[in-house]
Structures are given as structure tokens and as C-alpha cells.
Amino acid sequence: MLFHGYYIFSTEPLIVSYLGSYPFFGGVIYQDKKIKYKPLPKWFRPKHLLEHSPYWCAAPKQMFLRKIKSILHSLEGRTHHFMVNAADEEQMRKRFQVRGAHFNQNFYINEHLYKVIEQPKVYDAIYTAQLNSSKRLPLAKNIEKLMVVSYGGDLHAYCPELKHADFNKEFIPRPELAKKYNQAHVGLILSALEGANLASSEYLLCGIPVVSTPSKGGRDEFFTPENSTIVPPQADAVAQAVQNWTKISPKPENIREQTLTKMNDLRLKYCAYISQIIHQESGKKYEPKTLMEKYFGSAAGIQSRYLKLQDLYQLTPEDFHTKFSI
Numbered sequence: 001m002l003f004h005g006y007y008i009f010s011t012e013p014l015i016v017s018y019l020g021s022y023p024f025f026g027g028v029i030y031q032d033k034k035i036k037y038k039p040l041p042k043w044f045r046p047k048h049l050l051e052h053s054p055y056w057c058a059a060p061k062q063m064f065l066r067k068i069k070s071i072l073h074s075l076e077g078r079t080h081h082f083m084v085n086a087a088d089e090e091q092m093r094k095r096f097q098v099r100g101a102h103f104n105q106n107f108y109i110n111e112h113l114y115k116v117i118e119q120p121k122v123y124d125a126i127y128t129a130q131l132n133s134s135k136r137l138p139l140a141k142n143i144e145k146l147m148v149v150s151y152g153g154d155l156h157a158y159c160p161e162l163k164h165a166d167f168n169k170e171f172i173p174r175p176e177l178a179k180k181y182n183q184a185h186v187g188l189i190l191s192a193l194e195g196a197n198l199a200s201s202e203y204l205l206c207g208i209p210v211v212s213t214p215s216k217g218g219r220d221e222f223f224t225p226e227n228s229t230i231v232p233p234q235a236d237a238v239a240q241a242v243q244n245w246t247k248i249s250p251k252p253e254n255i256r257e258q259t260l261t262k263m264n265d266l267r268l269k270y271c272a273y274i275s276q277i278i279h280q281e282s283g284k285k286y287e288p289k290t291l292m293e294k295y296f297g298s299a300a301g302i303q304s305r306y307l308k309l310q311d312l313y314q315l316t317p318e319d320f321h322t323k324f325s326i
Helices: 060-075 087-095 174-182 198-205 235-248 252-282 288-296 301-305 317-324
Strands: 005-011 014-019 028-031 034-037 048-052 079-084 100-102 123-128 146-149 184-189 210-212 228-230 306-308
Touching: 005 252, 005 301, 005 317, 014 252, 048 060, 048 252, 060 079, 060 087, 079 087, 087 100, 123 174, 123 198, 123 235, 146 174, 174 184, 174 198, 184 198, 184 235, 198 210, 198 252, 210 235, 228 235, 252 288, 288 301, 301 306
Parallel strands: 014 048, 048 079, 079 100, 123 146, 123 184, 184 210, 210 228
Antiparallel strands: 005 014, 005 306, 028 034
């Protein structure tokens, strides 16, 4: 999923999903640890909001805040639905009686971008990670042929333990990133706590297995014994797991298809959830499979339903309806 915009699922009623925060009181939003004012066009008034979180949200305080937000949305005429990534978050959501469901957001990933591509295996492992402490980069220090992909920056200066590793100095476009994934035997995810973690499922769609540490946030929902290994947060254990996978050399197509089957199952259930909302609001009935094809069937995937916030201001209500009606 992408920040700074909305995924449009229906125009009548207006149903949108988003990652992050939605403005209250005509435009007040909490973003980047600051309160900002970003008013939306007056005609853009969603009836239902499907919120996805980039963070782990199973702590009572976090879910209580979602409950407050849900009430505020109701006072402003919107129905808020909180979509969680992990089982422990779902338990907490039900405990606080927050409207929503358990849908891991990684099914938004476009499988047409991340796919099995014939590439020489240059790396033992690849790790897509920001250069910050939560990613625990030093745990990869014992992997000989390593590639670290970040938003850019000097990996060697940030983490001297990885001076032997390759890294990108500039942002890598997604098609090129998919090639990089296919050049590795294994994908790494070494953080202890974060959200669903897109990279973990991007690896799998490209047909490479994952070596992960124990984690909270939901990334393990796509893991199976056939596509992943979870090891203690120790450099030796990480390196040994990578070595084991390079010896096994599992079939990339099997890893991809197993992951895609899980994603499509979630997509269909998600579309059934949306179909029910539409029926309750308008009386119209849409088959979940029909909606799934509409939302996810094109080569652009769900991104065909995505609208950047800056582009929203350029549209008229008529253009918006023409582009996104179902």
C-alpha cells in the first residue's frame, strides 16, 4: 500500500481505503509527528473508510486510540473500519469492539511487478531495509554475498559490519528491484516489530524464500515451512539459515504460487466485505469475484484504483466518478 492517497472501491457510496491517517475537522491530520492542515475537496466525502496501519497495533493504548478515532469519524458522518494485519491485533480489535476485520495488507502488492524473472544468482541474500536501528542490519554481517536495498544512503558508513555488502546509493524503481530479488537466493527480514512488511511478501512473489527473526506485525502470515525459516536474532543463526536455503534451491514457481493463492483468498474475502457494505448502503449486489477482477485484475493491480492526494485536487466530481465508478 502507498501513503498520501486513497484507494477508491466505490463512488456510490464512496468507499476508500488508505494507509496512515485521515483528516478530521475539515482537514486536520497528524502526520510525521506533527499536526497539519490538509483540507480535502468539499465534494470528496467518503461514507466508509477502510484504514490499514503501517505499524503493529496490538497494544491496548493503540487500539483504544483507534476506538476514539472511530467515534470521531462517526460524529463527522463517516463509518470507520480498521483492518488489522496480525492475529494478536485482531484479538485486541475485538476486545475494544472496534469495527473492522483481519486482512493483512500485503495482498495489495502487485504480483505483475514482483514475479519470477530469469536472473543469475549473484547474492546469497538480499535485505530491503531502511538504514535504522529497528532493521537490525548487523545480524546479516556473516553473510558473504549480501545486497542491502534502502531508500539510499551510505550503508558502509551507517553499518561498518556490512562493509563487504553491496548497496544502492539511489532509489531503485520497482521493476529493477524485482530483478535484484531474483538475483538472490534468499530474502532477509530481521526486525522484531513493525507492520506487515511489504518486502517479505515481495520476496515470496519473486520466488525466493525468506529468513526472518521472530516478529510482531503480521509478516509471518504468508510464511510456511516451504518458503521461510524463522531463526533467533543472532548473526550465526541468520547466516546458517541462508546457507541452508542456498543448498536446497527450492523451485521459485512453487513459492510464488503458494503465496499468490493466499493473497487471492484474502482479496476475495476483502471484496466480499466491500460488497456487503455496498449492498447495505445502496441495495446493489456485486459478486465478490466480479469486484476482485475489477480491483485486482489489470496489470496495474490495485494501483489502478489509487489516487494520490495531490491528484485528487485536480479532478472534478464528474471525472472522479467516470474514472472510479464500478
